[in-house]
Amino acid sequence: MTAENRITLYYSPQSRATGTRVLLEELGAPYDLHVLNMKAGEQRQPAYLAINPLGKVPAVRHRGALVTEQVAIYTYLADLFPKAGLTPALDDSQRGPYLRWIAYYGSSFEPALIDKFMKREPAPVSHSPYSDYDTMLGVLEAQLSKAPYLLGDRMTAADILWGVAFSWTMMFGLVPQNDVFKAYAERITSRPAFKRISAADDEMAAQHAAASGG
Incomplete structure (x- = not known):
């Protein structure tokens, strides 16, 4: 390139x-x-x-x-x-499910997470973009109970998105630390790429805090 x-x-x-x-x-x-x-x-x-x-x-x-x-x-x-x-091709039968799980993050998980973090009552199920929090998470737990990754044995970009998100949200108590979610997040956070960036982030965050007087 x-x-x-x-x-x-x-x-x-x-x-x-x-x-x-x-x-x-x-x-x-x-x-x-x-x-x-x-x-x-x-x-x-x-x-x-x-x-x-x-x-x-x-x-x-x-x-x-x-x-x-x-x-x-x-x-x-x-x-x-x-x-x-890390992505199924357009003519791959897994392309649709792959897009489903990526879209699910933005359309369902994030709105539910913010409501929970803000301790807000969700909209009625008929108007809520994510139904209710437990149902939304239950769908993910059921899927991840079947195999190591969202598409089975194949890791995709969707798993990077979700694995990193779970590692943070479990840390702050927004997602329960059950065995399924913990094992899934660890598959991503134990990879060399995550470890490299996590270490770099720690150093950069410390520099930002010092520069801001924090």
Whole structure:
């Protein structure tokens, strides 16, 4: 991949962007970091709001085009590097289930998680995007009880997304630390790519805290 085709990842350590960086490492993708110190509020400054008006990371820029939203980013990057084997091809029978589980993260898990974190009463089941929290998690537990990964024995980008998310949400008590979820998260967090990025994040976060007087 030529220099102009390198991926720029708008990034802050120990954030949702961490999983995207882990995915880039797993894909063997050439990328550069545009680091934001979120402790200093750089994500809310005009320079970054011109890139993502929501002031959120991750975001990626590639070939002059900007991609935001984790679901879109994971799908895009995995498709960009098919030889890494982390995405089913368009004509693969597992393509639909793969997209299902990636979309489930954004459409069901994240809204449920925020309601739980904020201790808000969810909308009535008939109006809720995720039915109810226990049902939403139960669907995942049932799927992950069948095999090591969401698509069976085959790890995909969807598992990077979910494995990293589970590792964080279990740490903060938002997802129960049952045997199924713990084993699944450990399959991802024990991989070299996650360990490398986790160590780098710890160092970067400490630098940001010091720079912000924290």
